[in-house]
Amino acid sequence: MENLLPFAFICLTSFFTLTNPLGTMPVFLSMTKGLNNYERAHIVKRATIVSFIILICFTVAGQFLFTLFGISANGFKIAAGFIILKIGFDMLQAKYSNTKLSDEEVKVYADDISITPLSIPMLCGPGAIANGIVLMETATTVPMKVTLLVSIALIYALTYVILRASTKLVPLIGETGNNVMMRLMGLILMVIAVECFVGGLKPVLVDIIRLGNGLPG
Known part of the structure; x- marks a missing residue:
């Protein structure tokens, strides 16, 4: 349990930051300009479900x-x-x-923006996929693996709620508020990236030192 809570915190914060629903809101509104609430709800629902399935598949299949x-x-x-x-x-x-x-790209994707570009690469980009695979590798116990999968589900459920409320949240938060939150999330993400980098580099350096000293790997 002591290791589970910090791991859950890392999962939630990293995926929320990489999914970045707050930063996606203005782009989503511009792409769905002229659509009614029902059409926007359908797009958001499909995009979050597709993103969830893709990320779960890559996370689980990482070892393969x-x-x-x-x-x-x-x-x-x-x-x-x-x-x-x-x-x-x-x-x-x-x-x-x-x-x-660009405006032309928005028109091209107007027929089905829920898959591209809203789901891929906005809500489920290479950063989120890489993060899922790395965290699954880090999860050494069944409770940690379950925590990871549940965290992904929670983040996309939260993403759905945020994007559905984007018409109200964007004017409320404003550009300044969005920039402040983005900077804070960026700082957290950089710390997670350093931990990830060091976690991968340390075993490599240890093996190099052992080989240099003539010790078995």
């Missing part, structure tokens, strides 16, 4: 992907650390957005 492509877990942690660090750095400068769309 490592074996299939011959990737070490430590190497993936280092790469994921770089990806998450870059996202956190951009958020710290309050200039992060999962994707930037």
Whole structure:
């Protein structure tokens, strides 16, 4: 239980930051301009469900992907650390957005924006996928794995609620409030990225030192 609560906190904060529903709200409103509440609700529901399924699949199948492509877990942690660090750095400068769309792209996606670009890559981008795989590798017990999967479900449920209320939240929070929250989330994300990077690099360095000293790996 002592390890479960900190792990749950890391899961919730990292996925909320990487999913970034608050930062997605203005883009979502611009893409659904002219649609009624029912149509917006349908888009949000489909986008969150698709994002949840994709992230769960990658999180659970992470070990299989490592074996299939011959990737070490430590190497993936280092790469994921770089990806998450870059996202956190951009958020710290309050200039992060999962994707930037021109007016023409919005028109192209108007028929079905729930899958692309709202679900992929906005709500379920490479950062979130990498984070899910790394956290599943970190989860060494069944309760931790369950906590991870439940955390993903909770985050997407919260994302659904936030996007459904976006028409009221965007004017309430304002640009300044959104920038402040984005900077705070970016700082948290950078700390998580450093922990991820160090966690992958440490075993690699230990193996290098052992080989250098002629010790068995």
